[in-house]
Amino acid sequence: MTVTAPKGSTGGGCRRGSKESGQPDLALVVNEGPRRAAAGVFTANRVKAAPVLWSQQVLRGGEVSAVVLNSGGANACTGPKGFQDTHATAERAAAALGHSAAEIAVASTGLIGTYLPMDRLLPGIDKAAAELSPHGGERAAIAIRTTDTVHKTAVRAGEGWSVGGMAKGAGMLAPGLATLLVVLTTDADLAPPVLDKAVRDAVRTTFERVDSDGCMSTNDTVLLLASGASGGDPGYEEFADVLREVCEDLARKLIGDAEGASKDIRIEVIHAATEDDAVEVGRTIARNNLLKCAIHGEDPNWGRVLSAIGTTKAVFEPERLNVAINGVWVCREGSAGDGRDLVDMRFREVRITADLDAGTHSAVIWANDLTAEYVHENSAYSS
Amino acid sequence: MTVTAPKGSTGGGCRRGSKESGQPDLALVVNEGPRRAAAGVFTANRVKAAPVLWSQQVLRGGEVSAVVLNSGGANACTGPKGFQDTHATAERAAAALGHSAAEIAVASTGLIGTYLPMDRLLPGIDKAAAELSPHGGERAAIAIRTTDTVHKTAVRAGEGWSVGGMAKGAGMLAPGLATLLVVLTTDADLAPPVLDKAVRDAVRTTFERVDSDGCMSTNDTVLLLASGASGGDPGYEEFADVLREVCEDLARKLIGDAEGASKDIRIEVIHAATEDDAVEVGRTIARNNLLKCAIHGEDPNWGRVLSAIGTTKAVFEPERLNVAINGVWVCREGSAGDGRDLVDMRFREVRITADLDAGTHSAVIWANDLTAEYVHENSAYSS
Numbered sequence: 001m002t003v004t005a006p007k008g009s010t011g012g013g014c015r016r017g018s019k020e021s022g023q024p025d026l027a028l029v030v031n032e033g034p035r036r037a038a039a040g041v042f043t044a045n046r047v048k049a050a051p052v053l054w055s056q057q058v059l060r061g062g063e064v065s066a067v068v069l070n071s072g073g074a075n076a077c078t079g080p081k082g083f084q085d086t087h088a089t090a091e092r093a094a095a096a097l098g099h100s101a102a103e104i105a106v107a108s109t110g111l112i113g114t115y116l117p118m119d120r121l122l123p124g125i126d127k128a129a130a131e132l133s134p135h136g137g138e139r140a141a142i143a144i145r146t147t148d149t150v151h152k153t154a155v156r157a158g159e160g161w162s163v164g165g166m167a168k169g170a171g172m173l174a175p176g177l178a179t180l181l182v183v184l185t186t187d188a189d190l191a192p193p194v195l196d197k198a199v200r201d202a203v204r205t206t207f208e209r210v211d212s213d214g215c216m217s218t219n220d221t222v223l224l225l226a227s228g229a230s231g232g233d234p235g236y237e238e239f240a241d242v243l244r245e246v247c248e249d250l251a252r253k254l255i256g257d258a259e260g261a262s263k264d265i266r267i268e269v270i271h272a273a274t275e276d277d278a279v280e281v282g283r284t285i286a287r288n289n290l291l292k293c294a295i296h297g298e299d300p301n302w303g304r305v306l307s308a309i310g311t312t313k314a315v316f317e318p319e320r321l322n323v324a325i326n327g328v329w330v331c332r333e334g335s336a337g338d339g340r341d342l343v344d345m346r347f348r349e350v351r352i353t354a355d356l357d358a359g360t361h362s363a364v365i366w367a368n369d370l371t372a373e374y375v376h377e378n379s380a381y382s383s
Numbered sequence: 384m385t386v387t388a389p390k391g392s393t394g395g396g397c398r399r400g401s402k403e404s405g406q407p408d409l410a411l412v413v414n415e416g417p418r419r420a421a422a423g424v425f426t427a428n429r430v431k432a433a434p435v436l437w438s439q440q441v442l443r444g445g446e447v448s449a450v451v452l453n454s455g456g457a458n459a460c461t462g463p464k465g466f467q468d469t470h471a472t473a474e475r476a477a478a479a480l481g482h483s484a485a486e487i488a489v490a491s492t493g494l495i496g497t498y499l500p501m502d503r504l505l506p507g508i509d510k511a512a513a514e515l516s517p518h519g520g521e522r523a524a525i526a527i528r529t530t531d532t533v534h535k536t537a538v539r540a541g542e543g544w545s546v547g548g549m550a551k552g553a554g555m556l557a558p559g560l561a562t563l564l565v566v567l568t569t570d571a572d573l574a575p576p577v578l579d580k581a582v583r584d585a586v587r588t589t590f591e592r593v594d595s596d597g598c599m600s601t602n603d604t605v606l607l608l609a610s611g612a613s614g615g616d617p618g619y620e621e622f623a624d625v626l627r628e629v630c631e632d633l634a635r636k637l638i639g640d641a642e643g644a645s646k647d648i649r650i651e652v653i654h655a656a657t658e659d660d661a662v663e664v665g666r667t668i669a670r671n672n673l674l675k676c677a678i679h680g681e682d683p684n685w686g687r688v689l690s691a692i693g694t695t696k697a698v699f700e701p702e703r704l705n706v707a708i709n710g711v712w713v714c715r716e717g718s719a720g721d722g723r724d725l726v727d728m729r730f731r732e733v734r735i736t737a738d739l740d741a742g743t744h745s746a747v748i749w750a751n752d753l754t755a756e757y758v759h760e761n762s763a764y765s766s
Contacts, residue, residue, distance in 0.1 A: 047693030047701045047717075077689050079702065079718035112686025113719050213672050216694045218686075289672070289753075290761050297762030303495025303601075306460050310430030311599045318430045319462065334430075335462035336496050370672075370762075372755035378673050379680030379753075 002137030002153035005164035006187035008032045008227025012136035013143030016070075016117075016124030024143035026121065028128040029183050030066040030097060035228030038064035039195035040105070041203045043220035049076035050086040051106040052219060058090075058105050062192030064225055065099040067183055068125060069144045071168070073110040073117070076218040085116050092122045096129035107181045107221040109146055109168060141166035144181055147259055147377060154249035156242045161188040161232035163242050167250040180207060180254060182222040184246060188239055189228035198240045199224045206247035209279070211286040212258040212368045255366045260374030263295050265367040267352045273359035277314035281354060282365030284308050292370035298345035300325040305354060306334070315358045322355035385520030385536035388547035389570035391415045391610025395519035396526030399453075399500075399507030407526035409504065410452040411511040411519075412566050413480060418611030421447035422578035423488070424586045426603035432459030433469040434489040435602060441473075441488050445575030447608055448482040450566055452527050453504060454551070456493040459601035468499050475505045479512035490564045490604040492529055492551060524549035527564055530642055530760060537632035539625045544571040544615035546625050550633040563590060563637060565605040567629060571622055572611035581623045582607045589630035592662070594669040595641040595751045638749045643757030646678050648750040650735045656742035660697035664737060665748030667695050675753035681728035685714040688737060698741045705738035 004011045013027040031038070040059045042052050058064060068089055075082045090104040097104075108116070141151040148168050155164040169180030184199070203222055224243070234242075255264050267285050272278035285291065288308040294301035302323045309321060323331035328342045350369075368374075387394045396410040414421070423442045425435050441447060451472055458465050469489050477484040491499070524534040531551050538547040552563030567582070586605055607626070617625075638647050650668050655661035668674065671691040677684035685706045692704060706714035711725045733752075751757075 045690060045693040046695075046699075047689045047704075074686070077686055077701075077714065077717055077719070079716070082718070112684075112690060113714070216690065218690050218693060289757075293758050293761035296758065299762065301495075303457070303460055306430045307428060307495060307599065307601050310428035310601060312429075316429075318460075321430075331460065331496070333462070335460055335465075370758055372758045374672075375676050375679065375753055375755045375758060378676035379682065 002141050002155065003029050003164045003166050003183050003185045004134050004137030005155040006162045006185045006227065008187050008229025009185040010132040010134050010136060011140035012128045012131045012133060013139035014124055014128045014131065016120045024139065025070060025072040026124040026128055027069040027140035027143035028066060028132065029140055029185065030132055031064060031225040031227050033227055035189060035226060036063045036065050036103065037190060037192045037195055037226040038062065039192055039199045039224050041199055041222045043217055045216050045218050047077065047218050049074050049108060049219040050078055050082035051075055051108045052221060053083065054086045054090065055105040055107065055221060058102060061102060063103050064105050064223065065103040066093055066097055067105045067107060067223055068093045069107045069181055070116065070121060071109050071144050071146050073108060073114055074112045074219050075108040075116050076112040078115055081115060085118055088118060089121065089125065092125045093129065096126050105223055109144065109181055109219055112218060137164065137166065144168040149257055152250055152253040154246045156245045158188065158234050158238060158242050159232065161186060161230040161234060163246045165246045165250050167254060169254045180220055182250060184224040184243065186226045187228065187230035188226060189231060189233045190226050190239065194236060195224050195226055198243050201240055202244040202247040206244060206251040209363065209365045210251045210255055211283055211365055212255060255368060258368040259377045260371045261368035262371050263350050263369040264348055265295055265350045265352060265369065267365045267367060268362065269354045269356065270362045271359055272356045272361040273315035275361045275363055278361050278363035280312050281309055281314045281356065282363050284312050285352065285354060286365045286367035289370055295350055296369035296371050300330050300340045300343040300345065302331040305352060306331065309354060314356060316356040320357040322357065324353040326351050385524050385538065385549050386412050386547045386566050386568045387517050387520030388538040389545045389568045389610065391570050391612025392568040393515040393517050393519060394523035395511045395514045395516060396522035397507055397511045397514065399503045407522065408453060408455045409507040409511055410523035410526035411449060411515065412523055412568065413449040413515055414447060414608040414610050416610055418572060418609060419446045419448050419486065420573060420575045420578055420609040421445065421607060422575055422582045423604065423606045424582055426600055428599050428601050430460065430601050432457050432491060432602040433461055433465040434458055434491045435604060436466065437469045437473065438488040438490065438604060441485060444485060446486050447488050447606065448486040449476055449480055450488045450490060450606055451476045451508060452490045452564055453499065454492050454527050454529050456491060456497055456499045457495045457602050458491040458499050459495040461498055464498060468501055471501060472504065472508065475508045479509050488606055492527065492564055492602055495601060520547065520549065527551040532640055535633055535636040537629045539628050541571065541617050541621060541625050542615065544569060544613040544617060546629045548629045548633050550637060552637045563603055565633060567607040567626065569609045570611065570613035571609060572614060572616045573609050573622065577619060578607050578609055581626050584623055585627040585630040589627060589634040592746065592748050593634045593638055594666055594748055595638060634749065638751060641751040642760045643754045644751035645754050646733050646752040647731055648678055648733045648735060648752065650748045650750060651745065652737045652739065653745045654742055655739045655744040656698035658744045658746055661744050661746035663695050664692055664697050664739065665746050667691050668735065668737060669748045669750035672753055678733055679752035679754050683708040683713050683723045683726040683728060688735060689714065692737060697739060699739040703740040705740065707736040709734050
């Protein structure tokens with residue numbers, strides 16, 4: 001059920017002691033080959049963590065032998081020393097695995113602005129490398145958690161090949177990407193340019209459409225490693241479909257475990273003039289704090305949906321907007337529609353449909369409600 | 384201390400019974416002349432309430448005799464009937480005051496998507512008109528409150544003339560404008576084009592720089608009525624300065640009374656390449672939920688400031704960013720600076736300084752923290 005499901009991948013996770021909880025905090029995922037093709041997508045935040053800057057360089061070569069991931073520290077806003085620490089991390093993994101550091105990607109998550117405890121991290125890499133296993137994916141997925149209450153994994157099979165994945169991310173979760181670390185593996189035999197296109201396409205309509213709290217991270221990283229160990233070479237469409245399914249599954253799990261959330265909100269924007277319009281309107285609805293509070297209170301407050309739509313540049317006429325909440329069209333043509341009391345909002349999933357009546361395009365954005373627990377989790381301690 | 388401080392203005396407020404609390408909910412501000420020059424600024428939300436659409440038409444004539452304001456219902460997303468209700472409101476006030484309805488502005492605030500209780504509102508107008516007084520400004524300011532815990536008024540004197548104002552707004556409070564109703568009066572003798580320029584200039588650097596919760600209202604209205612009753616004709620600069628001071632005072636009071644807030648956050652962006660850059664960065668910091676939570680928790684989490692800045696298009700280099708919280712430069716050149724433990728955050732006002740090191744421009748944005756009380760106020764009932 002995870003990154004070690006496809007052939008040619010091994011993984012592991014261990015404790016190196018950076019977390020007060022004593023939970024595992026270091027993960028290693030290794031591509032055992034025969035191929036070591038890779039692709040990746042990184043945060044659009046202009047303030048990028050050291051491991052993001054490093055891994056972007058590594059990806060330029062199109063080959064990745066292994067990924068070292070640590071939780072308990074983002075290594076962001078740490079200057080030249082932070083970059084040296086990432087470099088040392090890659091060198092240590094390279095030595096332990098017998099590869100070149102130029103093929104070792106690094107990903108970090110945790111508090112911004114503090115240095116990593118290298119004295120504990122480096123020995124942890126040796127330990128994780130010594131314990132690598134074709135069944136170690138679960139341990140890797142557990143070790144990358146921060147405020148995640150569960151670890152997130154997914155796997156899908158193609159014909160003779162498969163795709164596995166793991167993800168973390170529970171706060172600072174918004175497009176471009178979500179604040180997340182994702183490692184995807186496959187034993188399909190594909191070249192870096194194909195992987196690159198597939199991972200960008202998959203991310204664009206999955207992780208990029210998750211907006212838990214509107215906050216974009218400095219560390220977001222999605223990596224796809226292809227070992228070619230199955231010998232199978234699926235066509236692009238077939239591979240892209242399966243990869244997208246794995247990403248969709250992981251993205252949905254991120255929303256389902258977002259910090260403090262009591263509701264998962266599926267926002268579908270329909271009849272938009274363009275897909276960009278649909279996405280813009282969906283994200284704007286997703287980020288409206290007042291609406292997020294109303295959903296938490298199980299109040300079908302469609303006025304807050306309209307006031308959010310009104311702040312976008314999308315093509316629409318106010319008097320032609322329709323909004324449904326859990327299937328009840330509470331707003332028709334810009335005014336009150338069917339009765340608010342018909343809307344049943346007791347369940348965790350809440351569906352909002354915004355009909356712009358301006359075209360044929362649509363998009364789905366996933367968000368969460370805003371709760372006192374979210375405030376507590378993000379005010380009671382630094383993260 | 385309010386809209387009836389300048390000569391030539393009368394006001395009043397009364398109960399018409401739309402609020403469960405039994406609080407006053409209808410206000411009237413009348414320009415008794417001799418001049419009835421006016422100007423106004425309205426929400427940039429494309430979903431505009433009926434009274435906004437009406438008052439925009441009225442303002443085109445450059446003259447306003449009176450403003451009718453109701454709380455307890457926004458009359459937004461109410462279609463043709465909503466507009467007819469606003470028209471009827473203006474007609475009733477015109478009849479009661481002996482003016483033309485084309486000179487009566489209307490402003491509403493409250494829940495979006497429901498019709499106003501016209502059977503109670505119209506008699507309320509007669510009552511408010513009958514009780515108009517040169518000392519009625521305080522009652523008017525009280526009657527426009529929604530979730531405001533205090534009424535907000537301000538007054539400043541020029542040489543032989545003065546400016547008075549009242550404001551409401553506690554949630555859905557963000558630029559373009561804040562969710563607010565503001566009425567400003569003056570007895571200075573100025574023509575509509577001068578008033579228009581002055582009110583736009585004043586709003587741009589006061590109400591437009593308040594961002595409590597990132598949510599833009601459908602009803603924001605700022606009106607300036609000039610009676611000319613003092614006979615004084617100050618120059619533009621002199622008048623604009625005083626008007627700006629009144630707006631600044633009111634804007635500061637709005638932030639100080641924002642829903643559920645425990646902190647007022649003054650975000651100053653300095654050394655920006657342009658004023659637009661400074662404003663964009665300030666607003667982006669102001670809207671970052673994670674940072675707002677951290678401030679609530681008295682955690683000087685400068686990493687969240689940098690991650691917010693990184694999502695903007697402003698000119699800056701990550702390794703040249705500096706951030707101070709309450710005067711302590713906790714981030715220098717993109718990395719950890721002086722000790723976080725030096726920052727004292729016990730008081731209500733928190734000052735964040737973001738130094739972009741990219742130019743000579745600056746801007747101040749005011750925001751609030753994010754609290755469990757905000758969530759409660761906006762989830763426990765419809766508003």
